[in-house]
Amino acid sequence: MTDPVTGGDPLGRWHRLAGGAVLLDGFHALKHALRFGAEVPVAVAVDRPAALALAGELAPDVRATLDALLTEVTEATYASLVPRPHPTGVAALAVRPTRAANLERLRRMPRTAPVVVLDHPRNLGNAGAVIRLAAGFGAAGVLTTGTLDPWHPTVLRGGAGLHFATAVERTGVDELPAGPVFALDPEGDDIRGVKLPDDALLAFGSERSGLSAELRARADHLLALPMRPQVSSYNLATSVAMTLYHWSAQGGGRPAARPVP
């Protein structure tokens, strides 16, 4: 089948785009990416009718888009396109938003939801879980400092396609957008007495060594999550979850909506 726009068949298109696009691994990642406006030039399924039936059941809002997009491929072809087969047998490539567009989105004021800053995170799974949290709470974005690539395939897998629901970039502490920095640290003041403003930057330290000296110097407030004595710290992603929940429980963000699958 020849594609009138790109002049190639879907598999040819996959191979041409693979270097510059990001892999959406599995049905749920593709569903989320489409819901949040990702540009998806190619998508494949080992069993197209089964994928569309799943869409009918779990994501009727994107079923028509998937019907137009999905190309059926053999199991062997699918396995050659992905590093690790996903149980749903679905994969797609999406265009990564530009760094300029993401940073512009984060700098636009007034901001109506906090930005999460991960200072030198190490664990790709934690970064993915944080992006999923940020998407769920409607945070403005997730910025990382240090060497971890927040668009690494393992982070994308952990984020379940929700990179497209928020703005995700790597940046330096000196390039952080404007806004008061609330840095989370077990030695800080109890978060329960503090109202987090919508334009806050919520900063979290590395799994290994906590907040860097540079981030501490930029912080306006140090806040602690309640924790019993003798426990030294919480996991990074769970700390982000508690902090975003604290912001939302004080009335931040949109009213809770009924979840769609």
Ligand SMILES: C[S@@+](CC[C@H](N)C(=O)[O-])C[C@H]1O[C@@H](n2cnc3c(N)ncnc32)[C@H](O)[C@@H]1O
């Ligand atoms: C696994 S912890 C870092 C532990 C590290 N060994 C340290 O010295 O801080 C990762 C990050 O989660 C946040 N965090 C964990 N427990 C916290 C708590 N009780 N209060 C505030 N922040 C916490 C902090 O931002 C921390 O830097």
